Amino acid sequence: MTEEKKDKEDKKEEDDVFPFIEGETIDLVAGSSKWANLICKWMNNPKVRHYSRNMWPLTLEEVKKFFEPLPDRQMREFIVFTIYHKQSKRPIGSVGFNHINWVSRNANIFATIGEPEYWGRGIVVEASKLIINYGFTELNLHKIFAGVFTPNTRSLRAAEKLGFEKEGVLKEEMYVDGQYHDIHKFALFKRDWLKSNE
Amino acid sequence: MTDDIIPIFIEGETIDFVPLNIENIKLYAKWENNPKVRIYARNILPRTVEEMKKYLEPSDKRPKNEVSFEIWHKKDKKTIGFGELSDINWYNQQAYLGLLIGEPDYWGQKIGEEATRLLVEYAFNELNIFKLKASILVVNKGSWRCAEKNGFTREATLKKDMYVNGEYLDNYVYSLLKEDWLKLKK
Numbered sequence: 001m002t003e004e005k006k007d008k009e010d011k012k013e014e015d016d017v018f019p020f021i022e023g024e025t026i027d028l029v030a031g032s033s034k035w036a037n038l039i040c041k042w043m044n045n046p047k048v049r050h051y052s053r054n055m056w057p058l059t060l061e062e063v064k065k066f067f068e069p070l071p072d073r074q075m076r077e078f079i080v081f082t083i084y085h086k087q088s089k090r091p092i093g094s095v096g097f098n099h100i101n102w103v104s105r106n107a108n109i110f111a112t113i114g115e116p117e118y119w120g121r122g123i124v125v126e127a128s129k130l131i132i133n134y135g136f137t138e139l140n141l142h143k144i145f146a147g148v149f150t151p152n153t154r155s156l157r158a159a160e161k162l163g164f165e166k167e168g169v170l171k172e173e174m175y176v177d178g179q180y181h182d183i184h185k186f187a188l189f190k191r192d193w194l195k196s197n198e
Numbered sequence: 199m200t201d202d203i204i205p206i207f208i209e210g211e212t213i214d215f216v217p218l219n220i221e222n223i224k225l226y227a228k229w230e231n232n233p234k235v236r237i238y239a240r241n242i243l244p245r246t247v248e249e250m251k252k253y254l255e256p257s258d259k260r261p262k263n264e265v266s267f268e269i270w271h272k273k274d275k276k277t278i279g280f281g282e283l284s285d286i287n288w289y290n291q292q293a294y295l296g297l298l299i300g301e302p303d304y305w306g307q308k309i310g311e312e313a314t315r316l317l318v319e320y321a322f323n324e325l326n327i328f329k330l331k332a333s334i335l336v337v338n339k340g341s342w343r344c345a346e347k348n349g350f351t352r353e354a355t356l357k358k359d360m361y362v363n364g365e366y367l368d369n370y371v372y373s374l375l376k377e378d379w380l381k382l383k384k
Contacts, residue, residue, distance in 0.1 A: 074259050075288050102261050102288040103326050140289060 017084055021130045026123060028081035028095065028130055033067040035082060035091050036060060042093070042114025051152050052112045053174065075102055079139075083111075083127050085118065092118045095127040097135060097144075105142035107135060111158075124158050132162065133197070136190045146186045149174050159186045163196055204270060210316050213309055215267035215281060218254055222268065222277055226250050229279070229300025238338045239298050240360060261288060265325075269297075269313055271304065278304050281313045283321055283330075291328035293321055297341070310344040318348055322376045329375050335360060336368040345372045349382045 019027035031039075040063045042048050049055070070076065080096030093113035100107040109131065111124045135141045146164060148155040164186035172180035208215035218226075229235050230245040266282040279299040286293040297313050299305055321327040332350060334341045342352070350372040358366035 071259075073263055075261055075263070077260065103324075105326065138289075140291065 019084070020081060021134055023086075023126050023130050025086060025121075026092075026127060026130075027084045027086060028127065028134075029084045029091075031067065031080055031082045031094070033064055036063045036067070038091060039063050039066075039094070039114070042112065045114065045116075047116050048112060048114055050176070051155070052110070053149070053176065076100065081131065083113070083123065085123075090115075092123070093127070095124075095131050097131070097139075097141075100139075100141075105140065107139075107141055107144055109135070109144050109146050119154070124155070125161055128158065128162055132188065132193060136193055142190055144188045146188075147183045148186065149176065149181045149183050151176070151181060156184065159184075162188065163192060164188045206270070207267060208316050208320055210272075210312050212272060212307075212312055213278075213316075214270045214272060215313075215316060215320075216270045216277075218266055218268055218280075219277075220251065220254050223247055223250050223254070225277060225300070226280075229298060232300065232302075234302050235298065235300055237362065238335060238341065240335070240362070262286065263288075269299070269309070271309075276301075278309070279313075281317050283317065283325070283327075286325075286327075291326065293325075293327050293330055295321070295330050295332045297344075305340065308344075310340060311347050314344050314348045318374065318379065322379060327376065329373060331374075332372040334370045334372060335362065336370060337362075342370060342372065345374075348374070349379055350374045 016032075017027075017029050019029050021028040037060065040058060040060045043052070043054055043058045043063070066080075077100045078096065078098045079100065080094055082091045083093040083095055084090070085092045092115045093111065095109075095111040097107035097109055109128065111127055111131075113119055113123055132144060135144055145167070146155075146159055147170075148159055150156075165188070167185045167187045170183040170185065173183040174181045204214070205216055206214045207217060224247060227245055227247045227250050230239065230241055230250070263286045264282060264284040265286070266280055266284075268277050269279040269281055270276070271278050278301045279297065282296045283293040284296055295314065295317055297310055297317075299309060318330060321330055330350075331353075332341070332345050334345060336355075351374070352370050353373040354371040356369040356371065359369035360367050
Protein backbone atom coordinates (compact mmCIF):
# COMPACT_ATOMS: atom_id res chain seq x y z
CA MET A 1 0.00 0.00 0.00
CA THR A 2 1.37 3.43 -0.88
CA GLU A 3 1.51 6.04 1.88
CA GLU A 4 -1.12 8.13 0.20
CA LYS A 5 -3.48 5.24 -0.20
CA LYS A 6 -2.90 4.23 3.40
CA ASP A 7 -3.73 7.73 4.60
CA LYS A 8 -6.92 7.60 2.63
CA GLU A 9 -7.82 4.25 4.15
CA ASP A 10 -7.10 5.62 7.63
CA LYS A 11 -9.30 8.61 6.98
CA LYS A 12 -12.08 6.37 5.78
CA GLU A 13 -11.75 4.16 8.82
CA GLU A 14 -11.90 7.12 11.16
CA ASP A 15 -15.22 8.10 9.65
CA ASP A 16 -16.93 4.93 10.69
CA VAL A 17 -15.63 4.46 14.18
CA PHE A 18 -18.54 4.71 16.55
CA PRO A 19 -17.54 5.42 20.14
CA PHE A 20 -19.94 3.79 22.56
CA ILE A 21 -18.18 4.80 25.76
CA GLU A 22 -15.83 7.76 25.80
CA GLY A 23 -12.65 7.83 27.83
CA GLU A 24 -9.65 10.13 28.02
CA THR A 25 -6.95 8.45 25.96
CA ILE A 26 -9.22 5.78 24.53
CA ASP A 27 -12.80 5.19 23.49
CA LEU A 28 -14.61 1.89 23.61
CA VAL A 29 -16.16 1.36 20.21
CA ALA A 30 -18.37 -1.27 18.65
CA GLY A 31 -16.26 -3.99 17.10
CA SER A 32 -16.25 -4.44 13.37
CA SER A 33 -15.42 -7.24 10.99
CA LYS A 34 -13.25 -4.77 9.07
CA TRP A 35 -10.74 -5.20 11.90
CA ALA A 36 -10.85 -8.98 11.68
CA ASN A 37 -7.33 -9.14 10.21
CA LEU A 38 -5.99 -7.02 13.02
CA ILE A 39 -7.75 -9.03 15.72
CA CYS A 40 -6.48 -12.20 14.10
CA LYS A 41 -2.94 -10.81 14.31
CA TRP A 42 -3.36 -9.90 17.99
CA MET A 43 -4.81 -13.21 19.02
CA ASN A 44 -2.09 -15.21 17.31
CA ASN A 45 0.79 -12.99 18.41
CA PRO A 46 2.94 -15.07 20.82
CA LYS A 47 3.60 -12.12 23.11
CA VAL A 48 -0.09 -11.29 23.35
CA ARG A 49 -1.56 -14.75 23.48
CA HIS A 50 0.78 -15.76 26.24
CA TYR A 51 -1.25 -13.53 28.55
CA SER A 52 -4.65 -14.02 27.02
CA ARG A 53 -3.94 -17.75 27.23
CA ASN A 54 -4.83 -18.66 23.70
CA MET A 55 -3.02 -21.88 22.82
CA TRP A 56 -4.71 -22.64 19.52
CA PRO A 57 -4.09 -21.01 16.17
CA LEU A 58 -7.03 -18.86 15.22
CA THR A 59 -7.98 -18.52 11.56
CA LEU A 60 -9.33 -15.36 10.00
CA GLU A 61 -12.58 -17.22 9.27
CA GLU A 62 -12.97 -18.02 12.95
CA VAL A 63 -12.40 -14.39 13.88
CA LYS A 64 -14.95 -13.26 11.30
CA LYS A 65 -17.48 -15.59 12.85
CA PHE A 66 -17.34 -13.53 16.06
CA PHE A 67 -19.06 -10.74 14.18
CA GLU A 68 -22.01 -12.75 12.95
CA PRO A 69 -25.19 -11.36 14.50
CA LEU A 70 -27.02 -13.41 17.11
CA PRO A 71 -30.55 -14.63 16.48
CA ASP A 72 -33.27 -12.15 17.43
CA ARG A 73 -33.72 -11.27 21.07
CA GLN A 74 -31.02 -13.64 22.21
CA MET A 75 -29.30 -12.44 25.36
CA ARG A 76 -25.56 -12.20 25.03
CA GLU A 77 -23.24 -14.12 27.28
CA PHE A 78 -20.39 -12.22 25.70
CA ILE A 79 -20.02 -8.47 25.13
CA VAL A 80 -16.85 -7.06 23.62
CA PHE A 81 -15.64 -3.59 22.67
CA THR A 82 -12.68 -2.55 20.61
CA ILE A 83 -10.30 -0.21 22.42
CA TYR A 84 -9.66 2.70 20.10
CA HIS A 85 -6.70 4.96 20.79
CA LYS A 86 -7.92 8.51 20.28
CA GLN A 87 -4.67 10.25 19.53
CA SER A 88 -3.20 7.67 17.19
CA LYS A 89 -6.66 6.91 15.76
CA ARG A 90 -6.27 3.18 15.71
CA PRO A 91 -7.76 0.11 17.36
CA ILE A 92 -5.27 -1.35 19.82
CA GLY A 93 -7.12 -4.04 21.73
CA SER A 94 -10.30 -5.47 23.15
CA VAL A 95 -12.12 -5.33 26.45
CA GLY A 96 -15.34 -7.02 27.48
CA PHE A 97 -17.34 -9.42 29.55
CA ASN A 98 -17.82 -13.13 28.99
CA HIS A 99 -19.63 -15.84 30.95
CA ILE A 100 -22.37 -13.32 31.69
CA ASN A 101 -24.93 -14.86 34.00
CA TRP A 102 -28.09 -12.76 33.74
CA VAL A 103 -29.90 -14.45 36.60
CA SER A 104 -27.10 -14.26 39.17
CA ARG A 105 -25.95 -10.97 37.63
CA ASN A 106 -22.24 -11.64 37.32
CA ALA A 107 -19.65 -11.74 34.56
CA ASN A 108 -15.98 -12.27 33.87
CA ILE A 109 -14.03 -9.24 32.69
CA PHE A 110 -11.21 -9.52 30.18
CA ALA A 111 -8.93 -7.00 28.51
CA THR A 112 -6.20 -7.43 25.93
CA ILE A 113 -3.98 -4.83 24.37
CA GLY A 114 -3.05 -6.40 21.06
CA GLU A 115 -0.37 -3.87 20.20
CA PRO A 116 2.50 -4.43 22.67
CA GLU A 117 3.87 -0.91 22.09
CA TYR A 118 0.87 0.35 24.08
CA TRP A 119 1.65 -1.83 27.08
CA GLY A 120 2.61 -0.20 30.36
CA ARG A 121 0.66 3.01 29.75
CA GLY A 122 -2.28 2.35 32.02
CA ILE A 123 -4.61 1.68 29.12
CA VAL A 124 -5.93 -1.57 30.52
CA VAL A 125 -6.84 0.20 33.76
CA GLU A 126 -8.61 2.99 31.89
CA ALA A 127 -10.49 0.59 29.62
CA SER A 128 -11.42 -1.60 32.59
CA LYS A 129 -12.77 1.36 34.56
CA LEU A 130 -14.99 2.30 31.65
CA ILE A 131 -16.36 -1.15 31.18
CA ILE A 132 -16.78 -1.86 34.90
CA ASN A 133 -18.87 1.27 35.18
CA TYR A 134 -20.88 0.14 32.17
CA GLY A 135 -21.32 -3.32 33.73
CA PHE A 136 -22.63 -1.97 37.00
CA THR A 137 -24.62 1.07 35.93
CA GLU A 138 -25.96 -0.09 32.56
CA LEU A 139 -26.01 -3.88 32.62
CA ASN A 140 -26.96 -3.91 36.31
CA LEU A 141 -24.41 -6.55 37.25
CA HIS A 142 -23.96 -7.47 40.90
CA LYS A 143 -20.44 -8.85 40.72
CA ILE A 144 -17.59 -8.76 38.24
CA PHE A 145 -14.88 -11.36 38.49
CA ALA A 146 -11.50 -11.87 36.91
CA GLY A 147 -8.89 -14.59 36.77
CA VAL A 148 -5.20 -13.74 36.52
CA PHE A 149 -2.40 -16.29 36.37
CA THR A 150 0.64 -15.75 38.52
CA PRO A 151 3.27 -14.57 36.02
CA ASN A 152 0.93 -11.89 34.70
CA THR A 153 2.11 -9.31 37.22
CA ARG A 154 0.81 -6.42 35.16
CA SER A 155 -2.76 -7.70 35.35
CA LEU A 156 -2.40 -8.54 39.04
CA ARG A 157 -1.47 -4.91 39.66
CA ALA A 158 -4.29 -3.67 37.46
CA ALA A 159 -6.84 -5.78 39.37
CA GLU A 160 -5.70 -4.33 42.67
CA LYS A 161 -5.66 -0.80 41.32
CA LEU A 162 -9.24 -1.24 40.17
CA GLY A 163 -10.35 -2.29 43.65
CA PHE A 164 -10.80 -5.99 43.01
CA GLU A 165 -10.39 -8.21 46.03
CA LYS A 166 -8.79 -11.61 45.91
CA GLU A 167 -11.31 -14.38 46.48
CA GLY A 168 -9.05 -17.34 46.20
CA VAL A 169 -6.24 -19.11 44.42
CA LEU A 170 -6.75 -22.08 42.13
CA LYS A 171 -3.60 -24.13 42.48
CA GLU A 172 -1.73 -25.19 39.36
CA GLU A 173 -4.83 -24.48 37.34
CA MET A 174 -3.23 -23.44 34.10
CA TYR A 175 -0.48 -24.97 32.01
CA VAL A 176 1.55 -22.26 30.31
CA ASP A 177 4.97 -22.61 28.68
CA GLY A 178 5.88 -25.93 30.22
CA GLN A 179 4.65 -25.20 33.72
CA TYR A 180 1.53 -25.25 35.83
CA HIS A 181 0.57 -21.87 37.22
CA ASP A 182 -1.85 -20.74 39.90
CA ILE A 183 -4.85 -18.63 38.96
CA HIS A 184 -5.84 -15.81 41.26
CA LYS A 185 -9.56 -15.20 41.33
CA PHE A 186 -10.59 -11.60 41.88
CA ALA A 187 -14.01 -10.11 42.47
CA LEU A 188 -15.53 -6.66 42.59
CA PHE A 189 -19.03 -5.93 43.88
CA LYS A 190 -21.30 -3.18 42.62
CA ARG A 191 -21.84 -1.69 46.10
CA ASP A 192 -18.07 -1.33 46.68
CA TRP A 193 -17.47 0.09 43.24
CA LEU A 194 -20.22 2.69 43.63
CA LYS A 195 -18.98 3.64 47.08
CA SER A 196 -15.39 4.15 45.94
CA ASN A 197 -16.54 6.18 42.94
CA GLU A 198 -18.94 8.48 44.73
CA MET B 199 -50.68 -39.30 31.88
CA THR B 200 -50.01 -41.38 34.93
CA ASP B 201 -48.97 -40.05 38.25
CA ASP B 202 -45.44 -41.39 38.35
CA ILE B 203 -44.30 -39.60 35.21
CA ILE B 204 -45.49 -36.10 36.13
CA PRO B 205 -42.29 -34.01 36.02
CA ILE B 206 -43.21 -31.61 38.80
CA PHE B 207 -41.16 -28.43 38.64
CA ILE B 208 -42.87 -26.36 41.33
CA GLU B 209 -44.96 -27.97 44.00
CA GLY B 210 -48.04 -26.26 45.36
CA GLU B 211 -51.01 -27.32 47.49
CA THR B 212 -53.87 -27.84 45.06
CA ILE B 213 -51.76 -27.51 41.94
CA ASP B 214 -48.24 -28.12 40.66
CA PHE B 215 -46.38 -26.49 37.83
CA VAL B 216 -45.00 -28.91 35.26
CA PRO B 217 -43.27 -28.32 31.91
CA LEU B 218 -45.36 -28.00 28.76
CA ASN B 219 -45.96 -31.31 27.02
CA ILE B 220 -46.38 -31.80 23.29
CA GLU B 221 -48.80 -34.66 23.96
CA ASN B 222 -51.25 -32.13 25.36
CA ILE B 223 -51.13 -29.93 22.31
CA LYS B 224 -54.78 -30.50 21.41
CA LEU B 225 -55.82 -29.52 24.89
CA TYR B 226 -53.85 -26.30 24.56
CA ALA B 227 -55.51 -25.58 21.23
CA LYS B 228 -58.91 -26.22 22.75
CA TRP B 229 -58.26 -23.70 25.52
CA GLU B 230 -56.78 -21.03 23.29
CA ASN B 231 -59.76 -21.22 20.93
CA ASN B 232 -62.50 -21.47 23.56
CA PRO B 233 -64.61 -18.27 23.37
CA LYS B 234 -65.04 -18.11 27.14
CA VAL B 235 -61.31 -18.40 27.72
CA ARG B 236 -59.90 -16.43 24.84
CA ILE B 237 -61.79 -13.25 25.66
CA TYR B 238 -59.58 -12.80 28.70
CA ALA B 239 -56.46 -14.13 27.04
CA ARG B 240 -57.28 -11.78 24.16
CA ASN B 241 -56.77 -14.25 21.34
CA ILE B 242 -58.36 -12.66 18.33
CA LEU B 243 -57.17 -15.14 15.76
CA PRO B 244 -57.82 -18.88 15.60
CA ARG B 245 -54.89 -20.94 16.84
CA THR B 246 -54.02 -24.07 14.90
CA VAL B 247 -52.38 -27.11 16.42
CA GLU B 248 -49.46 -26.53 14.05
CA GLU B 249 -48.93 -23.02 15.39
CA MET B 250 -49.09 -24.27 18.94
CA LYS B 251 -46.52 -26.94 18.11
CA LYS B 252 -44.14 -24.33 16.85
CA TYR B 253 -44.36 -22.60 20.17
CA LEU B 254 -43.18 -25.78 21.86
CA GLU B 255 -40.11 -26.21 19.69
CA PRO B 256 -36.99 -26.23 21.87
CA SER B 257 -35.19 -22.92 21.86
CA ASP B 258 -31.55 -22.45 22.72
CA LYS B 259 -32.11 -18.89 23.85
CA ARG B 260 -30.22 -18.41 27.06
CA PRO B 261 -31.45 -17.11 29.33
CA LYS B 262 -35.00 -17.53 28.08
CA ASN B 263 -37.20 -14.50 27.56
CA GLU B 264 -40.28 -16.47 28.50
CA VAL B 265 -41.06 -19.47 30.67
CA SER B 266 -44.31 -21.40 30.51
CA PHE B 267 -45.74 -24.16 32.65
CA GLU B 268 -48.74 -26.39 32.70
CA ILE B 269 -50.95 -26.13 35.74
CA TRP B 270 -51.52 -29.64 37.02
CA HIS B 271 -54.47 -30.26 39.32
CA LYS B 272 -53.13 -32.69 41.91
CA LYS B 273 -56.32 -34.25 43.17
CA ASP B 274 -58.05 -34.54 39.81
CA LYS B 275 -54.80 -35.51 38.06
CA LYS B 276 -55.58 -33.20 35.23
CA THR B 277 -53.91 -30.45 33.24
CA ILE B 278 -56.11 -27.38 33.57
CA GLY B 279 -54.18 -24.38 32.29
CA PHE B 280 -50.95 -22.44 31.86
CA GLY B 281 -48.84 -20.15 33.95
CA GLU B 282 -46.11 -18.09 32.38
CA LEU B 283 -43.57 -15.36 32.71
CA SER B 284 -43.24 -13.55 29.41
CA ASP B 285 -41.34 -10.63 27.94
CA ILE B 286 -38.59 -11.16 30.49
CA ASN B 287 -36.26 -8.21 30.27
CA TRP B 288 -32.92 -9.23 31.76
CA TYR B 289 -31.49 -5.73 31.79
CA ASN B 290 -34.31 -4.24 33.84
CA GLN B 291 -35.02 -7.58 35.55
CA GLN B 292 -38.72 -7.44 34.74
CA ALA B 293 -41.31 -9.85 33.47
CA TYR B 294 -45.02 -10.12 32.80
CA LEU B 295 -46.92 -12.70 34.73
CA GLY B 296 -49.71 -14.46 32.92
CA LEU B 297 -52.22 -17.19 33.73
CA LEU B 298 -54.79 -19.09 31.78
CA ILE B 299 -57.17 -21.53 33.37
CA GLY B 300 -58.36 -23.31 30.28
CA GLU B 301 -61.05 -25.37 31.98
CA PRO B 302 -63.84 -23.01 33.09
CA ASP B 303 -65.01 -25.66 35.59
CA TYR B 304 -62.02 -24.72 37.66
CA TRP B 305 -62.72 -21.02 37.74
CA GLY B 306 -63.64 -19.45 41.07
CA GLN B 307 -61.71 -21.99 43.14
CA LYS B 308 -58.80 -19.73 44.03
CA ILE B 309 -56.53 -21.71 41.74
CA GLY B 310 -55.43 -18.51 40.05
CA GLU B 311 -54.47 -17.12 43.42
CA GLU B 312 -52.28 -20.08 44.25
CA ALA B 313 -50.78 -20.18 40.76
CA THR B 314 -49.93 -16.49 41.01
CA ARG B 315 -48.27 -17.02 44.39
CA LEU B 316 -46.13 -19.86 43.03
CA LEU B 317 -45.11 -17.91 39.94
CA VAL B 318 -44.25 -14.83 41.99
CA GLU B 319 -42.03 -16.89 44.30
CA TYR B 320 -40.31 -18.50 41.35
CA ALA B 321 -39.74 -15.16 39.60
CA PHE B 322 -38.30 -13.41 42.66
CA ASN B 323 -36.44 -16.23 44.36
CA GLU B 324 -35.14 -18.22 41.45
CA LEU B 325 -34.91 -15.84 38.52
CA ASN B 326 -33.90 -12.77 40.52
CA ILE B 327 -36.62 -10.64 38.94
CA PHE B 328 -36.91 -7.13 40.36
CA LYS B 329 -40.39 -6.17 39.21
CA LEU B 330 -43.35 -8.18 37.98
CA LYS B 331 -46.16 -6.80 35.91
CA ALA B 332 -49.53 -8.12 34.85
CA SER B 333 -51.73 -6.72 32.17
CA ILE B 334 -55.37 -7.32 33.05
CA LEU B 335 -58.51 -6.34 31.23
CA VAL B 336 -60.95 -4.23 33.26
CA VAL B 337 -63.69 -6.84 32.93
CA ASN B 338 -61.43 -9.65 34.14
CA LYS B 339 -62.31 -9.21 37.80
CA GLY B 340 -61.15 -12.68 38.79
CA SER B 341 -57.64 -11.90 37.62
CA TRP B 342 -57.32 -8.53 39.22
CA ARG B 343 -58.56 -9.93 42.49
CA CYS B 344 -55.97 -12.69 42.41
CA ALA B 345 -53.23 -10.17 41.57
CA GLU B 346 -54.31 -7.98 44.49
CA LYS B 347 -54.45 -10.93 46.87
CA ASN B 348 -50.78 -11.50 46.04
CA GLY B 349 -49.75 -7.92 46.76
CA PHE B 350 -49.90 -6.48 43.26
CA THR B 351 -51.09 -2.90 43.04
CA ARG B 352 -52.75 -1.17 40.13
CA GLU B 353 -50.04 1.00 38.67
CA ALA B 354 -51.76 2.29 35.60
CA THR B 355 -55.01 2.29 33.73
CA LEU B 356 -54.55 2.28 30.00
CA LYS B 357 -57.66 3.97 28.67
CA LYS B 358 -59.65 2.18 25.97
CA ASP B 359 -56.62 0.05 25.30
CA MET B 360 -58.18 -3.13 23.95
CA TYR B 361 -60.92 -3.68 21.44
CA VAL B 362 -63.02 -6.56 22.75
CA ASN B 363 -66.38 -7.75 21.42
CA GLY B 364 -67.25 -4.50 19.71
CA GLU B 365 -66.05 -2.03 22.31
CA TYR B 366 -62.89 -0.47 23.60
CA LEU B 367 -62.06 -1.52 27.15
CA ASP B 368 -59.60 -0.15 29.69
CA ASN B 369 -56.64 -2.28 30.56
CA TYR B 370 -54.98 -2.30 33.97
CA VAL B 371 -51.29 -2.66 34.52
CA TYR B 372 -50.64 -4.26 37.87
CA SER B 373 -47.17 -4.46 39.33
CA LEU B 374 -45.29 -5.92 42.25
CA LEU B 375 -41.78 -4.98 43.32
CA LYS B 376 -39.65 -7.64 44.93
CA GLU B 377 -38.82 -5.30 47.82
CA ASP B 378 -42.51 -4.75 48.57
CA TRP B 379 -43.25 -8.45 48.27
CA LEU B 380 -40.49 -9.24 50.78
CA LYS B 381 -42.02 -6.73 53.22
CA LEU B 382 -45.47 -8.29 52.82
CA LYS B 383 -44.09 -11.72 53.58
CA LYS B 384 -42.61 -10.68 56.91
